[in-house]
Amino acid sequence: MRHLARLLVQLYPRPWRDRYEKEMTGLIDDAGFSIFDAFDVLKEAFKMQIAQGSSLWFICALAIAGIVGTEVYMLSRPTRYVSSEILNVRDADSVGRAAQRALSRADLTAIMQRFHLQTGEEAIERMRYDTTLSQVRPGTFEIQYRDEWPGIVRSVTSAIAERLIIASDGAISSTGAIARQPEPVTPSYLTAAMAGLLGGALGGVLVAGTRWLFRAAQK
Amino acid sequence: MAFAGVRLGPGTLYGAITRLETRGWIRALPGDERRRPYRLTAAGRKQLREQLAELDRVVKAGQQRLHRP
Numbered sequence: 265m266r267h268l269a270r271l272l273v274q275l276y277p278r279p280w281r282d283r284y285e286k287e288m289t290g291l292i293d294d295a296g297f298s299i300f301d302a303f304d305v306l307k308e309a310f311k312m313q314i315a316q317g318s319s320l321w322f323i324c325a326l327a328i329a330g331i332v333g334t335e336v337y338m339l340s341r342p343t344r345y346v347s348s349e350i351l352n353v354r355d356a357d358s359v360g361r362a363a364q365r366a367l368s369r370a371d372l373t374a375i376m377q378r379f380h381l382q383t384g385e386e387a388i389e390r391m392r393y394d395t396t397l398s399q400v401r402p403g404t405f406e407i408q409y410r411d412e413w414p415g416i417v418r419s420v421t422s423a424i425a426e427r428l429i430i431a432s433d434g435a436i437s438s439t440g441a442i443a444r445q446p447e448p449v450t451p452s453y454l455t456a457a458m459a460g461l462l463g464g465a466l467g468g469v470l471v472a473g474t475r476w477l478f479r480a481a482q483k
Numbered sequence: 484m485a486f487a488g489v490r491l492g493p494g495t496l497y498g499a500i501t502r503l504e505t506r507g508w509i510r511a512l513p514g515d516e517r518r519r520p521y522r523l524t525a526a527g528r529k530q531l532r533e534q535l536a537e538l539d540r541v542v543k544a545g546q547q548r549l550h551r552p
Contacts, residue, residue, distance in 0.1 A: 291496070300492060305492065
């Protein structure tokens with residue numbers, strides 16, 4: 265426990281350690297160190313860093329916290345699957361109109377009811393968000409749908425493709441080709457880490473800036 | 484570590500010592516680097532007196548409340 269105590273004391277700002285480190289470790293050596301004390305030292309070291317720590321420490325600490333936070337979030341998210349179908353399009357101008365009709369509240373609600381999915385405004389918005397329609401090459405489009413259940417992903421992709429074909433009045437037809445059977449969407453851990461790093465560092469800059477302004481106002 | 488019946492962790496204790504010394508209410512006396520005694524300064528004594536007077540007022544108000552029918 266004493267090794268842990270010495271390690272935790274290193275979390276205090278350098279000027280503080282120059283003044284109090286020997287006294288504090290002397291006290292810990294004499295009085296002992298429990299897990300309660302470890303949390304106590306950790307909490308106070310953090311408070312001391314806020315009060316006296318360098319701006320660089322803030323930026324680095326919050327950037328690391330940002331990376332850890334986003335990665336934990338990514339790992340805790342359920343696996344999502346994606347499926348897609350390829351469609352022939354005779355008239356590209358009609359795709360927008362057909363997509364609007366196929367993704368209308370009524371059509372999506374019908375799909376949800378058919379596969380016993382949760383309905384409602386939020387679910388409709390989520391289904392729209394999880395559906396993408398993109399041009400692969402002239403005359404060929406790919407419709408993609410993402411969700412947490414592979415079986416549902418395949419069925420919903422087919423159902424939306426079917427609605428698109430009906431809504432296009434013959435301008436869109438099925439190729440019968442499934443571009444992708446349901447497969448897990450690999451989350452981009454690197455992108456998440458970069459976002460966490462940038463977000464955390466930006467947070468650190470804001471905290472350090474606020475602290476600087478606060479100190480300047482006090483002077 | 485306990486002070487006046489309150490358990491203090493080393494972090495809390497040294498957080499308090501840092502604040503008291505920064506405000507000029509205590510002063511470290513020469514001594515062993517690992518066991519340093521502290522003494523109240525004149526400003527610290529004044530502050531302590533004011534704090535005790537304030538606490539005394541709170542205690543008296545509480546006792547009056549208790550004895551009121």
